[in-house]
Structures are given as C-alpha cells and as structure tokens.
Amino acid sequence: MTTHDNDAYKPIATVDLAIFSLSPEGLAVLLVRRAGAPFSGDWALPGGWIHIDEDADLQAAARRVLKEKTGVETPYLEQLQTTGSAGRDPRGWSISIVYIALLSADDVAQRQDAMAGQAEWRAIEGEGVGLSLAFDHASLLREALGRIRSKVEYTNLPGHLLPARFTLSELQSVYESLLGRKLDKSAFRKRMAEADFLEPVEGEMRRASNRPAQMFRLKDAQSLVLFDRRI
Amino acid sequence: MTTHDNDAYKPIATVDLAIFSLSPEGLAVLLVRRAGAPFSGDWALPGGWIHIDEDADLQAAARRVLKEKTGVETPYLEQLQTTGSAGRDPRGWSISIVYIALLSADDVAQRQDAMAGQAEWRAIEGEGVGLSLAFDHASLLREALGRIRSKVEYTNLPGHLLPARFTLSELQSVYESLLGRKLDKSAFRKRMAEADFLEPVEGEMRRASNRPAQMFRLKDAQSLVLFDRRI
C-alpha cells in the first residue's frame, strides 16, 4: 500500500499520566524516576508504551499504567491532550497521549505502601513541582494544572480528591485551597445543592467538640458534574 | 532496549480533521471519499498519516492535511481528542488524533473550486450527517459536534464561521442557528461587548432597505474568547 506501512515511518506512542491527590501541603502529583535512557534518573510523569496485544484502547492503556503505579483501578480519569513532535524524544518522532487521574484520599491512604520506591508524591508549587522533569513533562504538567484549576471553577472536580465521605465544610476547604481564595458559605452550599451531585449519608455525622456535621458522598464517583455558573 | 523498539508493536497513527463551515442549511462538515482500502468508496473525515520527515509536530500535520484538502492556511484550529483501539482500523491497533477546524465563509467562497472532486460539504443533521462514515468517524464527528455546541454557549466560536466582516445581527443569527433557540437582542449585545473580541470597522455599514448596520471584525481571527457567563 503506502510507504507508511514501513514501520520506520511510524511515530512512537506512549500514554502518560498526571495523577493528582491531596497532600497536607495541597495538591500533589505522582512522579517516577526514569530507570533507563533517555533522561535516566530524572523525574517524570508515570507512563508507558501502548501494549497493542494487551490494551483494548487508549483508556485501557491509561488504566493499566495507573494500576501498575498506584494499584488503583477506578479513579476519575480524563484525557487531557496529545502532544507529538519530532524533537520531544531523542529516539524519534513521538506522541504522548496525556491523561489526568484524580485519586481520592482513601485510595492514597490504602496504597501508599504498595507504591514504595516506585513513585513519589510531590506537592504542586505554582505552575509545577520546582523540579526539572524528563522530556516535555514539565510542560504537560503545566497544561494538566491549567485544566484542573479551570475545572475547579465550574465542576465538582474537588469532590474526587476527598475520601469517599466528607462534610460540606471539608469540600469547601478543598475548593478554597485549589482556588486560592475564600468562598462564601451560603453561596457555596447553594451551588452544591443545585449541582445535585452529592447525597447525604443518612445518620453519619462528623463529630468533634462542636455541632456535628452531616457527611456526604458523591452520587457518581467516576463522573464530573458541570455547574450552571462559576462557583 | 525494549521489545517495543520492534516496529510491529507500534500502533498506526493518523491525524483526522472535522472541518466545519456554514452552509445555507446551517453547519456543514467537509467529507472526502476514501480512495483505497479499507472502507474504499466510503465517506470519511479528511485525514492522513503523520509524515515524520515533514511534519514538525501534530498541529503542523493537521495544518498540512487542511491545506491539502481546502487550501486554507490559517483557520481556527483546535485539538479535540485522541481515540485509539485495537479494532477501529482493520489494519491494526490505530490511533487517531482529531482536530476541529472552523472555516470562515470567506475561506469557503474562495476555495470552493480548488476543492472540486476532492471533498464535499455535508450539512449537519442532528448528531451527524445522515450517512455512514468509514472507521469510527461517525463517532468522532459526534464528539466534535458536542464540543462545538458546548462552546457556542460560552465562547465567540460562531464568529469564526462568518466572513471577515459581519453585523451583530448576523452574528446573533449564527448563535441562534447553532443553539437552536432565540436569544434576546439586548442581552446578546451586552455579552459581545463585555467579551471584547469585536471591533467596529469604522465607516463600514451593511446597507439594505432599512436602517444601516455597523459592521464588525474579530480582533483576533485565530483565538477563541471565553465569556464570563453562558450566553
């Protein structure tokens, strides 16, 4: 058929993941140290080749990489973008399909030993991690952060970073932390009620030395809900 | 290095375009007839292999395909999404990076003979073109339509489909056509003024047998402007 059946003309294709969770310092991203060339020893976003004999589709490839690095099977997962150019990998013309994954605090707590040595959480500072990353991964991370920060304004994205059950005050704190500004309590609660993505866990309350707070869970732990207006 | 240096393990990668313009019947998409196998003779979205010796990056590959099919060099161009799976192409595991392009009415008018026989505009009806398309292109088109319709709600996207100069009433008509509902004139004009992406062409008026209308142009013909609120 065409000359492009000759495999030398095929670009290289990898799936890379920007996996986020909440750390005590705020948003954090999972990084791995590269074992082999190129960029051996450098920090990078977790990723890997597409296994054409094993992965049914791109999403499956992303899930496989996620499972390998974190043990988590069903987080929030969304395709961010695809970059491809002649120069981004010294081995040749290469494509990276980038996914964003959000891990709930429960996932992180359960899996932190399984990940030992393989990968490490780094707190986000400004536009990145204050660390130079392999390939164009610093740029990919910047894009991922842009997408996340944008979606905090008009989606329930922060709900996917909390544990399975949380209070409205806790949810508001995560919004405030990601947005970098304080929100009005009554307006916030009104938005959440309108967006209709939470359900109260009957009878379950967060208890402390004050009035107990109703606990909530996401109605759907995989899907993002868009608000009618910005928060 | 790894077994994946063996090219048999590389997926196939193409760049495909959903190129839109306005036709008398509303939104239209550019389709081509496939010349060779697979799906020979079927309608498909224009696309092609990545030329690793010619294309600097994915965006350049998309621009090359666009130029080949339409002659247009600098339209609005945005990456939509990437699909990849074992089954979407009978030749093997394949990836398609899909771009959306919007052609101004001027571009379409100028290039309609250059395109003769190569490609054809089809009006959008509902979720597609009422025609079965090669590969998973019907699904890709559906995704592209979803993105476009969503962005009409909160961006100046329709401005990229009009000729270089247009009136506010004409712009409002395009919004209404794409949204499928009527808009309030004064609210519409207020949004457009706030979004600040138009400039009046001093002294140029659309004349008919009624009050003349001020003509406007986009301040930037390549970039999308987001509104603060939905339209």
Next chain:
DNA sequence: CTAACTTAGTTGAAGATTTACACTAAGACT
C-alpha cells in the same frame, strides 16, 4: 449543671444583574 466555646447550617437586607419587552433611530420604498 450551666455557661462558654466552636463549628454547622440558615436567614435576610442591600445591591447588582438578568430578563422580557417596548421604545427610538435610520434608512429605503411608495
């Protein structure tokens, strides 16, 4: 046992924005 303290959750007044619709403006046509 009760008062103080803390955070949860609600309420409401003042101000800002949106909506719906009517009004004025400026040309061509008769």
Next chain:
DNA sequence: AGTCTTAGTGTAAATCTTCAACTAAGTTAG
C-alpha cells in the same frame, strides 16, 4: 410625507449575589 423594516437603546420587574448576622448542636471548663 408616510409606511415599512431592521438597528440599536432603555427600563421595570424579577432574579441572583453578596455580606454579614443569626440560630443550632454538640463538647469542654468551671
């Protein structure tokens, strides 16, 4: 000069946002 058509503006009522105070419900200290 009057009518018609579309351009463009104005406005009152309804809605939404903001800001802050208020009530609620528990624990803790005395």
